[in-house]
Amino acid sequence: MQTIDLATTPLRELNTALQAQAAQTNQTEWQILNPKGAHAIAVGLDAPIEVTVRGHTGYYCGGMNKQATIRVAGSAGPGVAENMMSGTVVIEGDASQYAGATGNGGLLVIKGNASSRCGISMKGIDIVVHGNIGHMSAFMAQSGNLVVLGDAGDALGDSLYEARLFVRGTVKSLGSDCVEKEMRPEHLDLLRDLLDRAGADARPEEFRRYGSARKLYHFNVDHAAAY
Amino acid sequence: MCGIVGLFLKNDSMRPRLGEMLTDMLITMTDRGPDSAGIAIYGEGDQLKITVQSDSPQTGFAGLDADLAAALDGPVTMRVIDTHAVLTLPDGTEAQARAFLLDRGLRVMGTGHSMEIFKEVGLPRDVARRFGLRAMSGSHGIGHTRMATESAVTTLGAHPFSTGTDQCLVHNGSLSNHNRMRRVLADKGFAPLTANDTEVAACYLSSRLAEGADLGQALEGTLQDLDGFFTFVVGTRTGFGVVRDPIACKPATMAETDDYVAFGSEYRALADLPGIEAARVWEPEPATVYFWER
Amino acid sequence: MDRPTPPSTAQTLPRNSHTWSPETNAEIRRAAETGIYDIRGGGAKRKLPHFDDLLFLGASMSRYPLEGYRETCDTSVLLGTRFAKKPIRLKIPVTIAGMSFGALSGPAKEALGRGATLAGTSTTTGDGGMTDEERGHSDQLVYQYLPSRYGMNPDDLRRADAIEIVVGQGAKPGGGGMLLGQKITERVARMRNLPQGIDQRSACRHPDWTGPDDLEIKILELREITGWEKPIYIKIGGARPYYDTALAVKAGADVVVLDGMQGGTAATQDVFIENVGQPTLACIRPAVQALQDLGMHRKVQLVVSGGIRNGADVAKALALGADAVAIGTAALIALGENDPKWGAEYAAMGTTADAYDDWHEGRDPAGITTQDPVLMARFDPLEGARRLRNYLAVLTLECQTIARACGKSHVHNLEPEDLCALTIEAAAMAGVPLAGTDWIPGRTGL
Numbered sequence: 001m002q003t004i005d006l007a008t009t010p011l012r013e014l015n016t017a018l019q020a021q022a023a024q025t026n027q028t029e030w031q032i033l034n035p036k037g038a039h040a041i042a043v044g045l046d047a048p049i050e051v052t053v054r055g056h057t058g059y060y061c062g063g064m065n066k067q068a069t070i071r072v073a074g075s076a077g078p079g080v081a082e083n084m085m086s087g088t089v090v091i092e093g094d095a096s097q098y099a100g101a102t103g104n105g106g107l108l109v110i111k112g113n114a115s116s117r118c119g120i121s122m123k124g125i126d127i128v129v130h131g132n133i134g135h136m137s138a139f140m141a142q143s144g145n146l147v148v149l150g151d152a153g154d155a156l157g158d159s160l161y162e163a164r165l166f167v168r169g170t171v172k173s174l175g176s177d178c179v180e181k182e183m184r185p186e187h188l189d190l191l192r193d194l195l196d197r198a199g200a201d202a203r204p205e206e207f208r209r210y211g212s213a214r215k216l217y218h219f220n221v222d223h224a225a226a227y
Numbered sequence: 228m229c230g231i232v233g234l235f236l237k238n239d240s241m242r243p244r245l246g247e248m249l250t251d252m253l254i255t256m257t258d259r260g261p262d263s264a265g266i267a268i269y270g271e272g273d274q275l276k277i278t279v280q281s282d283s284p285q286t287g288f289a290g291l292d293a294d295l296a297a298a299l300d301g302p303v304t305m306r307v308i309d310t311h312a313v314l315t316l317p318d319g320t321e322a323q324a325r326a327f328l329l330d331r332g333l334r335v336m337g338t339g340h341s342m343e344i345f346k347e348v349g350l351p352r353d354v355a356r357r358f359g360l361r362a363m364s365g366s367h368g369i370g371h372t373r374m375a376t377e378s379a380v381t382t383l384g385a386h387p388f389s390t391g392t393d394q395c396l397v398h399n400g401s402l403s404n405h406n407r408m409r410r411v412l413a414d415k416g417f418a419p420l421t422a423n424d425t426e427v428a429a430c431y432l433s434s435r436l437a438e439g440a441d442l443g444q445a446l447e448g449t450l451q452d453l454d455g456f457f458t459f460v461v462g463t464r465t466g467f468g469v470v471r472d473p474i475a476c477k478p479a480t481m482a483e484t485d486d487y488v489a490f491g492s493e494y495r496a497l498a499d500l501p502g503i504e505a506a507r508v509w510e511p512e513p514a515t516v517y518f519w520e521r
Numbered sequence: 522m523d524r525p526t527p528p529s530t531a532q533t534l535p536r537n538s539h540t541w542s543p544e545t546n547a548e549i550r551r552a553a554e555t556g557i558y559d560i561r562g563g564g565a566k567r568k569l570p571h572f573d574d575l576l577f578l579g580a581s582m583s584r585y586p587l588e589g590y591r592e593t594c595d596t597s598v599l600l601g602t603r604f605a606k607k608p609i610r611l612k613i614p615v616t617i618a619g620m621s622f623g624a625l626s627g628p629a630k631e632a633l634g635r636g637a638t639l640a641g642t643s644t645t646t647g648d649g650g651m652t653d654e655e656r657g658h659s660d661q662l663v664y665q666y667l668p669s670r671y672g673m674n675p676d677d678l679r680r681a682d683a684i685e686i687v688v689g690q691g692a693k694p695g696g697g698g699m700l701l702g703q704k705i706t707e708r709v710a711r712m713r714n715l716p717q718g719i720d721q722r723s724a725c726r727h728p729d730w731t732g733p734d735d736l737e738i739k740i741l742e743l744r745e746i747t748g749w750e751k752p753i754y755i756k757i758g759g760a761r762p763y764y765d766t767a768l769a770v771k772a773g774a775d776v777v778v779l780d781g782m783q784g785g786t787a788a789t790q791d792v793f794i795e796n797v798g799q800p801t802l803a804c805i806r807p808a809v810q811a812l813q814d815l816g817m818h819r820k821v822q823l824v825v826s827g828g829i830r831n832g833a834d835v836a837k838a839l840a841l842g843a844d845a846v847a848i849g850t851a852a853l854i855a856l857g858e859n860d861p862k863w864g865a866e867y868a869a870m871g872t873t874a875d876a877y878d879d880w881h882e883g884r885d886p887a888g889i890t891t892q893d894p895v896l897m898a899r900f901d902p903l904e905g906a907r908r909l910r911n912y913l914a915v916l917t918l919e920c921q922t923i924a925r926a927c928g929k930s931h932v933h934n935l936e937p938e939d940l941c942a943l944t945i946e947a948a949a950m951a952g953v954p955l956a957g958t959d960w961i962p963g964r965t966g967l
Contacts, residue, residue, distance in 0.1 A: 015745045037495030039738045044675050044746030056494050059735075060742040064675040075508060077494055078478055079729040083673055096478070096494075096510060098729040102670040104714070115510045116475060120728040121670060123714040135475070135513055140724060142714045153512075162716055217719040218702060221556025229734060259734040261771070374734050374771055377764050401732065456731065476731035492734075 002027050006041075007034040014041070021047040023067075037077060042070050045087070062089040065106060081108045084125055097134065100127045103144065109198040116153065119146045122163055128198035138165055139175065147194050149202050157210055165210040166191055168202060176226040179213040229386070229399045230256025230372040231479075233460045233490035234500075235467035235519050239366075241486055246363030250355045252489075252496040253370040257351045259399075259492055260372030263385035264354040265346025267337065267395040267462055270365035274315045275392075278336040278344045279328050280382055281310060287333060288312045298327050309357040310382075311336065311345050321392070334382060337389030341366070341464050344395060346385035366521065369462045371397040378422040388426045390417065391433035393464035398425040399492055400477045403455035428453060432461060446470045446516040458511075460490050468518035475513035482506040488519050559791040560699050562624075562880030562890065564692050564783040564827060564850065569800040571783070572834040574947030575940050576956065580928045587925040594921040595931040598845045600822045601683060601752020601775040604744070608775075609661055609683050609752055611845065612641025613917040614932055615835060618780075618826050618849035619665045619685060619756070621647025623700060623709040624787030624880065625853075627654050629889045632856055632902040634658030636909025640917075645685060645847070647787075648698055648723055650712045651677040658906075663754065666743070668697060668724035671713035675746055683776075684743055685754040686736070688727075688765070691784030691827040694758025694798045698723035699788045704883040706892040733768040740773045754778050759799040759827065763807035770812065770821050778847065779808050781827030785850045787890070788881030801827035801838075803950040806937075809842030818842065819933075832919020839920070840935035841951060848916075855912035856905040857887045 004014050014032065021027060030051045035041055039058035042051050045068040053061065056074040062081040068088075072080070075093030084103040091099075094112035101117070103125025110118075110127070116134035119127050124144045132150035139155070141163035151169035158175020164187070165178075174180075183204075191204040215223055232252035236242060246268065253264060281287025284307060291312065292305035301317035316324050321338055328335055337344040345358040351372045355361065371386035378384050387395040402408075405424040408431060412418060417434040419426040431452065435445035442461070446468050449459065453472075458479045461468045469490055471479055482489045482497050484506045491497045494508070511517055537543060548559065580586040587594060601608040617637045622630050624647060631654040637644045643661035646652075650672015656662055664681030666673065678684065689695065700721045710717040730739045740753050755769040756778035769777045781801025786794065805825055812818040825838045826847035838846045853859075861874040863886035870877070870884065880890035888900035924932045927939045941956040942948035948955040949962035959965065 011745065012749070016748070019748075036498040037493060040742040040745045043742050044679075046675070056498065058493060058495055059738045060729075063742050064678070064746055066675060075494065078735075082729050083670060083675075085674055094508065096480070097476075101729040102673065104674065113509075116513065117728070121724065123670075134510070139728075159722075161719075217716065219557055219720050224556075258737060374768070376733075376768065377761070399734070476726075478735070 001029045001031060003031050003033065005033040006036070006038055011038060011040065015043060018042055018045050018049070018051065018068075021045070021049050023047055025049060035074070039077070042068070045070070048087075056093070065089060075112065076110075081106070081125075084108065094131070095129075099129075100125050103127070105144075107194075107197060109200075113150065119144070119163070122146065126194055126197075128194055128200055130198075130200055132169070135172075136175070138163055138178075141165075145190065145194060147191065147198070147200075147207070149200055157212070159216060160210075160212040162212060164190075166207040167210065168207045171208075171210070174210065177213050177216045178210055181209045181211045183207070183209045229374055229397075230259030230492045230496070231397050231399050231458065231460050231490060232256060232370040232492070232496050233368070233397075233462075233467065233469075233488075235367040235488040235521075236486065237488070237521075238486035242366060243364045245365045245368055247361050248500060249368045249370050250361045251499055252491060253351045253355060253360075253372060255496045255498075256370075256372045256492060260374045261350055262375045262380045263346065263348045263373045263382070264351035264371065265344065265373075265385045265387050265397075266355075266358075266360055266368060266370040267342055267344045267387040267389065268360075268363050268365045268368040269339075269341045269393075269462060269464065270343065270363065272315075272341055275318050275321060275338065275340055276343060277314045277316060277321070277324055277328065277338045279312050279314065279333040280336055280347075281312070281333050282382075284310050284312070287331070291331070291333075294331075295324060295327060299323060308345065308359065310347060311358065313343050337387075337395060339389070339393035339464065342389070342393045342395060342462065344387055344389055346371075346387065347382055348380055348385065367462060367467050369395060369397050369460050369467075376401055376424075378424070381421075383421050384423050386425055387462075388423070388429035390419075390426065390429040391436060394429070394433055394436065394461070396425065396429040396432060396459055396461045398428055399458045399479075400456035400472065402427065402453055402457060404453065405455075408453065424455075428457065428459060436463075442466050442468050442518050442520075443516050446518065450514050450516075458492075466518055466520045468516065469511050470516045471511050471513050473514040475511075479511050480508065481511055481517070482508045560701065560788055560881055561791050561794070561878040562785060562787050562789075563794070563878040564785045565795055565798075565800075566878075567795055569783065570802050570944065570946045570950055571800065571828060572802060572837045574802070574943045575837050575951055575953065576943060577833075577836065577840075577923055577927055577939055578941060579926045584928045586928050587930060589922065589925055592925070593930060594925050596917055596921060598822070598933075600754075600824070600845065603775045603817075603821055604749065604773070605683075605752040605775050606748075606750045607682070607752075609643055609663075611643060611661075613913060614839060614845040614920065615640075615829075615913055615916050616642050616663075616824065616845055616847045617644040617852050618784070618847040619645035619647045619663070619687070620849055620853075621649035621787060622652045622655070623647070623649035623704060623713070623892070624890060626889060626891055626897045626900065627652060628897060628900050628902040629853075629856060629905065630655040631658050632900070632905030632909060633852060634662070635902065635906030636852075636855075636913065639906065639910040640913035642913065643682065646681075648687075648700075649709065650674075651681070652712075656680060665756075668727045669713070670728065671715075671723075678743070679747055681747075681751060683752040683754060684747070685756050685778060686739070686743075687756045688736075688769075689758030689760060689780075690756065690786060691758045691780035691782045691798055691801070692786035693789045693793045694760035695725060696789060696793050696797070697725040698786065699790070699881065701788065701881045701883075704881065704892050709892060733772040736772040752776055754824070756780060758782075758784075759801065759804040760797075762799070762804040763811045766808040766811040766823075767815060770815050770817050774821055776822045776824060777808065777812075778824045778826065779804055779843075780847075781825070783828030784826050800950065801825065802947060805838060805841040805843060806950075806952040812842075819844065832916045832921075833923060835916055835920040836923040836932065836935055837940065839932050840939050841937055844933065851912070852909060853889055855909045856889055857900065857908065858885070858889045860887055863887055
């Protein structure tokens with residue numbers, strides 16, 4: 001286990017060391033101490049290493065991650081795992097706004113609550129939130145899956161494209177062009193797998209599925225109020 | 228565009244440490260606002276106080292207490308702290324004193340029975356050192372680091388803005404209808420003195436409080452009447468409030484323990500508070516008013 | 522318009538209203554018929570005060586010119602010297618502005634890359650990601666970081682030479698893009714992760730930051746991902762150039778790209794293009810003033826775009842304080858866009874060469890702003906590259922001609938005092954005296 005203490009090591013050194021790890025590294029386990037809300041921790045990684053951050057992180061922790069498994073033993077600030085390509089990011093506490101924004105792939109697990117705009121413009125990432133999510137989550141979400149064990153805030157899935165949203169609790173309100181959809185067997189299978197991978201104690205049958213009504217895909221003056 | 232910090236103590240035994248905690252929080256937010264910094268601190272005292280600022284304090288404050296006492300025909304004390312002076316006045320003399328001070332070319336930072344305001348151009352660390360913020364005690368306080376958007380980088384353009392007795396407001400964001408609102412407020416007798424959009428919000432709250440609204444109602448009103456992006460943190464003599472606009476893009480983090488309620492634009496600002504590990508940490512909801520009264 | 526022969530008797534002629542012109546009335550009828558605003562490409566078409574309204578004074582007795590063919594006039598530009606380990610080095614003060622694959626065809630992007638590389642300058646990606654064609658053919662490639670983040674990924678970020686964070690563009694400051702379904706082909710849709718054939722609306726704000734205080738943190742992240750090597754540009758539309766430039770600098774930009782309202786777009790509402798933003802001419806001085814007030818002029822470089830057409834425009838932008846200019850529309854025209862040789866096809870679409878702006882419809886006869894394989898095949902990227910290289914060379918030679926005439930051994934030594942204005946409007950906007958006077962409206966007394 002390699003340990004880097006951010007109280008004594010500059011961020012640049014930390015990220016340089018983590019980014020230098022190759023696919024065939026033997027230094028696969030890293031822990032980061034004293035993050036104290038610092039920004040851009042463990043960004044741009046591209047190796048199958050395991051990084052544990054002991055404490056709370058600031059903006060963009062795990063940004064653009066590829067391959068790595070990053071665990072935050074604390075809460076994460078805005079834009080955690082933004083634009084992630086692959087790998088896994090796990091937040092033990094809560095996540096601030098824009099969690100998993102524009103993510104292309106990989107799995108983001110938030111054990112606590114996620115704030116507003118969770119999964120905004122997501123492009124293929126899978127996000128599993130054990131708690132609740134805030135308003136405008138999955139805004140303009142393009143593809144991927146957002147699973148919420150708790151409740152969703154206002155305007156869920158506004159201007160949604162092809163992302164799939166699964167919510168176990170209540171939805172305060174649905175955004176423009178987002179509708180509840182039938183839960184078919186393939187969705188239950190997908191959900192079971194995601195819950196399993198996210199270590200979530202829930203049954204797929206407890207969830208409702210939401211998706212795009214696809215009414216905003218082509219301009220129509222009769223839908224002008226929704227634009 | 229800025230960093231905000233705020234601390235409202237529930238545990239009175241922490242009062243001697245208020246300045247120290249707020250100063251650390253403020254300095255942590257330097258990246259968000261390197262242009263100027265300011266703090267409003269609510270301490271002890273029943274007497275009316277005016278905080279004034281002078282760019283040349285040596286001449287500006289020379290003999291000020293005696294001259295003001297003569298003008299008001301009552302006792303006046305003065306405490307000079309760097310470019311600021313805190314004057315205590317007899318009750319009921321605020322308007323007269325304000326006119327006298329403005330006439331002497333001094334800038335009024337704020338008035339209050341418990342509130343004192345200190346703000347200057349420069350890095351938060353330097354501003355805090357100049358005013359000795361670390362040594363100040365009190366029940367609650369609000370601080371701000373500013374990255375100026377449109378209005379000038381000046382002392383008067385720094386936050387907090389105080390437009391009513393014991394009232395202050397700090398802001399992160401950018402209002403989009405403040406020029407129109409400025410004219411409405413001027414007609415009501417609450418004309419902002421600077422071109423800063425935040426002062427418009429402060430004047431708006433003062434006007435609503437003067438009309439009889441409580442702090443919660445006044446904050447609710449911002450959601451109807453002010454447009455744009457904002458997170459406001461406000462202080463009154465006994466209260467501490469927070470509101471975010473309905474879109475709520477600007478960051479805001481809050482923490483509450485048995486000892487305090489804390490606000491920070493980022494978690495970093497809260498990271499060193501005592502007992503933060505066990506605090507309830509959350510983000511204020513959009514278009515939702517939060518306030519605490521003692 | 523053909524006027525009817527006046528009748529012999531006393532009778533008034535039919536008279537069109539300036540307010541209710543035939544174009545205005547036609548647009549009302551079109552809106553009533555379709556229920557959708559007019560979407561088009563390009564920049565503002567209305568008449569605006571522009572570089573044409575400025576003249577250089579030249580040298581004579583009090584200043585001495587340089588010899589055109591013997592005495593050097595340097596045109597090199599270094600962009601990104603503030604923080605980046607590897608600044609961009611341009612041989613000429615003209616770069617290619619961001620234009621997306623999707624809006625343009627793959628071969629058109631390839632031609633831009635080849636032509637710019639031959640001329641010693643950089644090209645820029647657009648909303649839709651980086652293609653191998655343009656990366657492979659561009660010696661120096663600027664990767665745009667846009668609100669939509671279509672195609673954004675760390676590998677392309679690392680293989681870019683600079684990163685341009687797009688906050689706004691001159692054609693639509695405050696707005697997102699509109700790319701209609703006809704152009705969202707299988708490949709475009711895949712790169713953007715969208716269903717094929719849908720009308721695509723791009724976001725107007727970035728999804729994970731708002732405002733300069735958050736942008737500073739975003740820049741930190743991008744620098745950390747790319748090892749602090751690459752210059753970070755911030756592109757702003759001509760909205761509030763003084764404040765926006767100052768805030769870009771405070772947020773940590775290496776380069777500010779300032780796009781005036783004549784700057785083009787692939788597709789946006791006409792009402793937006795024609796009514797929001799400021800002319801390029803009016804944007805430059807406030808931006809330069811902001812840099813000077815912060816002590817950052819020439820330290821944070823300024824790239825100006827929006828309506829640059831010839832070497833005189835380049836020289837004038839530099840004289841007003843820019844470090845370089847960027848061209849988009851002019852580069853497309855150099856490649857062959859709107860060429861009169863396709864006149865019959867333009868006529869069939871109800872337009873003419875030089876007026877065609879429905880780039881979003883994907884039916885470009887020149888094969889440039891299209892994804893239609895048949896139309897694309899009309900465009901030869903090697904021929905396009907040669908034409909672009911020639912055009913860039915002419916822009917540079919023209920700019921040098923003027924700079925030498927003003928006695929400058931480097932084009933960056935052109936200054937506002939080398940200029941005068943033909944109109945009061947241009948004098949006020951550019952902050953240079955009205956010709957024959959020492960009057961700068963708004964700055965000096967009458």
